[in-house]
Amino acid sequence: MGQYYFSTQQLTVGYDGVPLIKDIEINIEKGEIVTLIGPNGSGKSTILKSITRQLKTIAGTVEIGGEELKKISYKNLSTKLAVVLTERMKPELMTCRDIVATGRYPYTGRLGILSAEDEVQVEEAMKAVHALDLASRDFNAISDGQRQRVLLARAICQDPEIIILDEPTSFLDIRHKLQLLSILRGMAKKKGITVIMSLHEIDLAQKISDKIVCVKGDHISRFGAPEDIFDSETVRNLYSLDQGSYDPVFGSIELPKPEGTPKTFVICGAGTGIPVFRQLQKANVPFIAGILYSNDIDCQLARQLAAETIEVQPFQPISPETCRLALQRMKQCDTVINARPPLGEYNQPVAELIQHAKTMEGYREL
Amino acid sequence: MNTGEGFRRRGRYELVFLLLAAALVGITILNINIGSVPIPMGEILRILFRRATDAKQYAIIWNIRLPRILMAAILGGALSLSGFLLQNFFGNPIAGPFVLGISSGAKMVVAITMIFFMGKLGYVSSYALIIAAFAGSMMSVGFILLMSRRLKHMAVLLVGGIMIGYICSAVTDFIVTFAEESDIVNLRGWSLGSFSGMSWENVAVAAVVVGITSVAVFMMAKPIGAYQLGEAYAQSMGVNIKAFRIALILLSSVLSATVTAFAGPISFVGIAVPHLIKRALNTSKPLIVIPATFLGGAVFCMACDLIARTAFAPTELNISTVTSVFGAPVVIVMMLKRNSGR
Missing domain, CATH: 3.40.50.720 (NAD(P)-binding Rossmann-like Domain)
Structure with missing residues (x-):
């Protein structure tokens, strides 16, 4: 599997030893954006939790940069992989800059004091997500969209090779969705950072992703380039759409046609x-x-x-x-x-x- | 931090530390000075540095007041730090050794140990008390952790902790009631919480145990900071969560066990002090909050002990009576603000 940056072989994931999704085979090259799509509760988060080591995998292997995930120490992994999670954090009395600065954790010394170099990195990460003006605001007092950007800056600051995001666009309005995704794309293409995320918006998934993973039932129903995945049949099957339709050209969703004899x-x-x-x-x-x-x-x-x-x-x-x-x-x-x-x-x-x-x-x- | 914001923050930290240091010195002097036998300032200095003059005053300062003051400072700091650790562990600002029943668990085992040793040997070593208190703490902690697996809701967990506290207190009362007269003399005062009757041996043991533990806590400032963002984030930053959680709960238990072993259960300090300190510093960064919390706890307990000793002299109040009067309102205000803010 040498040429791929990230790959899974016969990966089975689930909770408490009970398999939920079996035989996951995903191969991703460096700098690619890969999106997991699928209905609610299909196990997108479970897969993401398993490849970030929050959940124990049940069978199979995950490789990152040619190393097996299980064998990488937490410390080494933290310099390779950063996360943006759905769980709401409610830190106490922390400014956005404090939050972003925690991304430097793997690089600071015993007491975690930031060096001048670290400060520069924090500054740059905030600039990259257009969040410099939020620096001294209390993290609990900003909007969801701003919070998501700050968390992304935190992940960028960790200087990872791969960023994993669980539904980064939930709670965001359309403007912030587009902003967040274009930041991600810039990052992937300019810095070669690999991005794996889950999205609800299949239209956006189609437009931003290099590869799409369809999660349904107990397996990955499709994996491939969006051009190959997005025909209206696949989407209808994936989400069990018995009403309405999906237009793969524009990625738009339509309500069902009116019934009856046309007059x-x-x-x-x-x-x-x-x-x-x-x-x-x-x-x-x-x-x-x-x-x-x-x-x-x-x-x-x-x-x-x-x-x-x-x-x-x-x-x-x-x-x-x-x-x-x-x-x-x-x-x-x-x-x-x-x-x-x-x-x-x-x-x-x-x-x-x-x-x-x-x-x-x-x-x-x- | 190269911004104006950074300088302002640093200034604030320095100011808070200066104020705490000043308060520490001030209260120490007051504590030596005030008592059933008032000792004037000049006399205090002479006694402290030249070790001369009046033998009675010399004895009061060196044998009674000084060990007691030091003990209040050491144990107050330990108690606050223990609360700070528990709050981070449970992600809840109202967690503390007293409300979670950890102090009461320690109290129960210490009471049993005291009666047993006193009956057999007529003597209990400080270390034996600490070990007994630690065992009791771990027992309560074990219960709480078992409950926290089932009950995700924090409020329910706190109620569980309070219940554990009541059960342990009931057992303690039962034992004390049926213990022999001679044993009770020591137990009564202690089981309600007091800094009185401290020996230099006690001070030395407490200083060593609390000192080592506090340094260990300070060295954990970095992972504690990461943990404040939640378990998953902390792990993604390279923290070994399992080891970290065990270390946190052990350190916190050692600290609160030491306090309970020597001074009995003391309420509200563990919640109120870390909260006040974080507000004063306007940050929750462990690297700064840990030393400030220790200092703050020392000042708070010394002040409360001064009041306990002198307010209704010659009758002495329980230390918990005083800490509750000052600590509980802080906790209530904190909870009200928290709810209206969300």
Whole structure:
């Protein structure tokens, strides 16, 4: 396993000797960001606790930097591995700088007095997470987002080769989520620090990670690059989504389509349909969307929300069959909504469809 | 720390230590000076340094007051430090040797030992008392640790500790009631807590035990600081949690056992002093708080002993009566503030 920085072989983890997840095989290279995703209670935290040695592993091995985790002393491990945990700490009378400075623990002497060099490191770590202005604030008096950044600075300060974070984005608003993740990415790419974390937000996981670990049931259901993992089937299975859908292109999650026979037809294209789809979805009205080129942004969403999408291949003229199909479907509808797609030389059939729709009783134009 | 903030903090630490040192000196002088036989300042200095003049005053200072003062200082420091360790161990500011029933456990075993040795030999050595107290402390600690495995909630744990305390006190009372008259003379005063009747031998033993233990505690300042962030973080910083927890509980028990062996159970000092010191310093950094807590505990107990001795002279109060009067309100205020702050 020489070329990997971090790897597990047949790792089994669990509590009190009872296996929860078996045969975990993960291989990670230096500087990669790896994210564990999976439903609540699937054991993401259990895995993270096991690879940080808070929990005893039941079987198998974990290797970090070519050494077996069990054989590394706590002291040596602390210079390689830093953690950001979910458990709320409530230190007494400690400023944020004090908290960050505890990251220097492995490098200070018997009494833990910081050297000038340590002070510089503390300063730099706080700068890296944009938390310098918090330095003298009481750690208990700052917001969740700030707290998470300070804890990350603490981990950075420990000068590790690998940082393990358990749901670092919980409790954070969207701005702080993005901020935290971009700090992590910068760190991984610039300093070559390996990052292993668990995330709830699969969309963010897809966008930040080099590798994804799907945790479900008693095993790792998938492990690989996000491009390979994120198709809507995998996500649906992983989270047992029987309602709604997941769009792997944008990483967005949609509520389930309205049920029933569609009686509404939406003529749209180039993004004009999206607000209409959303309105209909909220009003629980099933609908047909068309005629859409398959590379149209409307088409992307229509696939998730429309009862039927009349789709054509891009960069090709719209065939007469498709035109006939669209017309036939439209005639079966009580309502036709013209979202006013841009019309031009190459989508004449859409213009004709609109002309026809105008003669219908339920025609509406936006 | 190269910032203005750092300088301000250091200034504050220095000021607190200066004040504590001044208080220590002041109270020591008052303690020597005041009593049923008042001894003027000049006389005190002459007696302390030239060892001359009035034989009676000389005897009062050297045989009665000085050992008692030193003992109050040593044991007060030990008690506060023991409380500080327990608070870190349990992650709760209201933990202390008295509330957790550790002092009462020590008291019970010491009472049994005293009666047994007095009956057989007519004499008990200081070391035997410390060992007995340590055994009693460990017994209570063992119970509390067993409970803490089952009960994660801190309040329940404290109630458990208080119950242990009551049980041990009941057993002690029972033993004292049925002990022979001659044994009780010593036991009565001691079982309620007092610094009176200390010999130089006692002082020497206490100084050695408390001295070594306190230095060991100070050397553990770094892992204690890491532990303040929680067990998991401490471990990730390289602390061997198991060994650390054992060391912490042993050191804390040795300290509180020594106190109980010589002066009986003393309430509230272990909670109030560390809290006041942390507030005064505005930090919980063990490297600074440990020595300050020891000093603070010494000052607090010497002051309380002075009051116990002199307030209703010639009747002497129990030391716990005085420490409770001053310590309990501190604890109440602390709890109220904590709840409103969250």
